[in-house]
Amino acid sequence: MASTIDSLRTFLTTNPVADAVSDAVNSFSSRRAKLGLSNPGTVESLSKEVTRDVFLNNYMFTGLRADVTKAFSISPLFQVSHAFAMGERLNPYTFAGLYGTSKVFLQGNMDNDGQLSTRFNYRWSDKLVSKTQLQVVPGSGQDMRAGLTQGPEMATSYSLRYKSDDWVVTAQLQAQGALNTSYWRRLSEKVQAGCDLTLSLAPSGGMMGGIQKEGIATMGAKYDFRMSTFRAQVDSKGKLSCLLEKRIAAPVMMTFAADVDHFTQQAKIGVAISVEAAGEDLQEQQEVLGAQPSPNIPF
Numbered sequence: 001m002a003s004t005i006d007s008l009r010t011f012l013t014t015n016p017v018a019d020a021v022s023d024a025v026n027s028f029s030s031r032r033a034k035l036g037l038s039n040p041g042t043v044e045s046l047s048k049e050v051t052r053d054v055f056l057n058n059y060m061f062t063g064l065r066a067d068v069t070k071a072f073s074i075s076p077l078f079q080v081s082h083a084f085a086m087g088e089r090l091n092p093y094t095f096a097g098l099y100g101t102s103k104v105f106l107q108g109n110m111d112n113d114g115q116l117s118t119r120f121n122y123r124w125s126d127k128l129v130s131k132t133q134l135q136v137v138p139g140s141g142q143d144m145r146a147g148l149t150q151g152p153e154m155a156t157s158y159s160l161r162y163k164s165d166d167w168v169v170t171a172q173l174q175a176q177g178a179l180n181t182s183y184w185r186r187l188s189e190k191v192q193a194g195c196d197l198t199l200s201l202a203p204s205g206g207m208m209g210g211i212q213k214e215g216i217a218t219m220g221a222k223y224d225f226r227m228s229t230f231r232a233q234v235d236s237k238g239k240l241s242c243l244l245e246k247r248i249a250a251p252v253m254m255t256f257a258a259d260v261d262h263f264t265q266q267a268k269i270g271v272a273i274s275v276e277a278a279g280e281d282l283q284e285q286q287e288v289l290g291a292q293p294s295p296n297i298p299f
Helices: 002-014 016-035 048-054 280-289
Strands: 063-073 077-086 093-100 104-111 116-125 128-136 142-145 148-150 158-163 167-173 179-186 191-203 211-224 228-235 239-249 252-261 266-278
Touching: 048 167, 048 179, 048 191, 048 211, 063 280
Parallel strands: 063 266
Antiparallel strands: 063 077, 077 093, 093 104, 104 116, 116 128, 142 148, 158 167, 167 179, 179 191, 191 211, 211 228, 228 239, 239 252, 252 266
16 A cells, blocks of 8 residues: 555656646745745635634534543554534534544544545645545435536635734635635733624525625634633624633543524523543653654644
8 A cells, every 4th residue: 555655656746747837836935935925824724713713613512412532642643532412413423533644644433323524634745735535424416427426516716814923814705706804813812802704695585586695794702711711702693602611630621602692582502521531651652752743744
C-alpha cells in the first residue's frame, strides 16, 4: 500500500504538467513572500473565529448525552469515542474513530442505524493536501444515466478576509446570490464577541413562483474562565441560546445548553457529560515526547 501511494505521489509531482504548475505556484509564492503577506487560511476556516469559537451552533443540542473518549496514542494520534444520547435529532448511539500523523488524517463515524461518514486527508507535499469525504446513508442521488448516479454539481463562491491584531472581518458571495458577512473582535484576554449577517434569495412558495428575500443577523459572545467556558448568542428571529461547559475534574466535563424562541414560545434544554480516559502508557508517552513538537496533522 505504501509503495503504491509513493509511486502515485511520484507520478503526480514529476510529470510535465505538474512541473509547469509547480513552477507557476513557486513564482507566485516568491512574489507574495516579497510583499510580506500572511497566509489567510482555507475557505472552510474563513470565519472560524465567529462560527467555531464564539457561536454555539456547532455545540448546541437538546436532551441527554454522554460521551466516552479513549485515547490510545499521541504520536501518531489515535482515539475512539462512544456517544449515547436521548433527545431531538440525536442518534441513540454513535461510534467514532480518529487517526492522524503528519501526512494522514482519518476520521470515521457510524451510528446505530448503520449510517457511515468518513473523512480522509493526505498531505502529498508541504503545499498540497487532498481531502476526501464519504457518506453511506439511505437516499437517492441524481441519475445521470442508467449506470451512473451523480451528486450535487460544482458551485463557485467569492471570499474576502481581512485580519487585524484583535479583529477580523469576512465576506463571502456564495452560489445563487447568497451573501454572508461576519465580524469578530477580541474585547479582552478572556472575552470574544462576533456578529454574522446572511442575506439570501429563495423561491417563494406561491403558485406564481418569484424570488423571496431572506436574511438573518446573529450576535454572540464567549467568556473563558479558569475551569469553564460560557457562550451566548441572539439572532433577529428572536432565538436566545446559551451554553456552559464546566470541567468538573481533569477527565470529566459537564455541558449545559438551553435556547428560547420568543416568537414561537418554545424552550429547549440539554445536559451532557464527557469523560476522557487515558491509560498509564499514554502518560509515559507524553513524558517521553517531552518538548518535541506535535505532528502537523492535515485536518
